Amino acid sequence: MKESKCLEFKSAITNSFLKTVSAYSNFGDGEILFGVNDDGSVCGIDNLEQVCLDIENKINDSITPKPDFEIEIDEIKQTIRLMVYEGQYKPYLYKGKAYRRSDTAFIEVDQAELKELVLLGSNLYFEELPYGKDNLTFQELTDKLMEKLNLNAVSEDILRTLGLFTKNQKYNNAAALLADENSFYGIDIARFGNSINEIRDRETIAGTSILKQYDAAIDMIKRYYQYEEISEIERKKVDLIPETAYREAIANALIHRDWSMNAHIRISLFSDKIEIKSPGGLPRGITAEEYVNGDISCLRNPILGNIFFRMHYIEMFGTGVRRILLAYNNAKVKPKFEITDHVISVTLPVITNQYHVTGDEARVIAALENGEQLSSSEIAKATGYTKSKVLRLIDHLKEKDYIRVTGKGRGTRYSL
Incomplete structure (x- = not known):
């Protein structure tokens, strides 16, 4: 048994567990096992009944409003299980502060997260x-x-x-x-040359309707990533980056972003890709895996989402990521999604049917082209290179966004 995002061990009763209670009450159900060491081994607790009473009193005296919890005793192992449930009346504060889980620690939420908790506690959206x-x-x-x-x-x-x-x-x-005019941030679009120090074009669209922002962003892809090709008597439009994927990414950025944050959506145009960074991270109730799989089940801005849906800017709710991936179905380099607590980043590469790699890198690519996830040792065996050389080549291919990494430590695997 190991600690996880929703399970924490405590070998003794100290006030630090109250931060955990605040975090679980604000951000999702969780358990605390008292009488268990960090490594999962049982150490037990004396005077179980008195300790249970102490735990209950500490919670009732220190957390406001009162959270929803249950306490169970295991008399055989001499442990106590405290089950904390996500509450409806957020934020749940310990010493006037709200907490959340970050890896294995519990940290104070920032101002943006606190605002969101207040809205959730009032059953309201910012919009x-x-x-x-x-x-x-x-x-x-x-x-x-x-x-x-x-x-x-x-x-x-x-x-x-x-x-x-x-x-x-x-x-x-x-x-x-x-509305035609407002006081909100908007979209900052920059087109770069050979490096981020070379800005060839820049436009900021803010304080105006998000519909106008959407149109301005679409104009950029038409200007720099589309051209017409004439073959005999036929004129054909060529998309360097699929317009359908770009439209979905921009619409998602506008209707899923956190508009309470004073920050622009940032669109960075490069010769080989477009990066779209949306402030606010994921809406509550959605995991990174659900987002990437296109399983979005709730909207941060349902009013805006409904209007974009009515206007056919988006299709069915929750299908945007899948539509982006579908547009790259036959491309060698796929879109990339990066998610942090405060930013969702989508990278749309220029459509290409070949990798731009060295000879050594090409052998690593060839080892992975059957679709399997391989370890560095397996890639070394397939290529005939040393493991250290394989790891150097993998680093280069990761920089080019050609390789995906899953797992950690000995469980690390690589795929295209």
């Missing part, structure tokens, strides 16, 4: 909060609705149906994000 200004105009939204939905006019009742008003009949943040 539902009142914007604070009533003099909003919606010409961009009106034009798009009339074009996409064949409407003759857009009335206030339609805006209300779309969810752009609070219960007090005030514009909410979703309305402001769709």
Whole structure:
């Protein structure tokens, strides 16, 4: 038995477990086993009944609001199991601070996470909060609705149906994000030359409708990654990067980002790829694996998501990543997804049917082309190279985003 994200061992009763209680109450169910060492070995606890009472009193006296928990005693092993359940009335604070799990430690949440917990505790999304200004105009939204939905006019009742008003009949943040002018950050687009020090073009679109931001981002791919090829009498459009994949990535960045963060979506254009970085990390309730597999089950901004869906900017909810991958089905180099607590990064490579590698790197690629996940030792055996040389070549191929790494230590495996 090992510690995990939802299981912690405590050999003794100290106040440090209260940070764990705060984290589990805020971010997901978890267990604490008292009387167990860090390595999983049982050391036991004396006076089990009194210790249970102490644990309960510490929680009730130190965590606000009161969390939902249960305590069980194992009299044979002399251990105590504390089960903490994610609560509805977030944030759950210990000494005025909220905590979350980070690897094997529990750390204080930052300001952005605290804001999100407060909204969750109020059963609200950021986009539902009142914007604070009533003099909003919606010409961009009106034009798009009339074009996409064949409407003759857009009335206030339609805006209300779309969810752009609070219960007090005030514009909410979703309305402001769709308005012609607002106070929100937007998209920062930069086109680079041979290095990030060589900026050939740059445009920042902020304080305006996200529909206008979307169109401006699409214009960039048309300008720099599309051209026409004439063959005899036929004129054919060529996409260096699939436009369908790019459209999905931009739409996802706009409707899934955390709009409470004062940061731009950053789009970096390179000769061989486009990088799209969206502030806010994953919405709560979604794991990185579920995101990459296209299994998104909840939206951070459901009002915006619904409007993008109605306008056909996105297909069914949760299919965006799969559509991106499908656009690269026959390409050698696939899209790359990187997820941290505060940023989702999507890299869309230029479509290519061949790897740009040295002769030595090509032998490593060939060893992996059957689709298997191999260890460095297995690659060394297949190529005839030493293991140290294989690891150097793998590092080079990782920099080119040609190789995927899974596992750690002796369980590390490599695949294309």
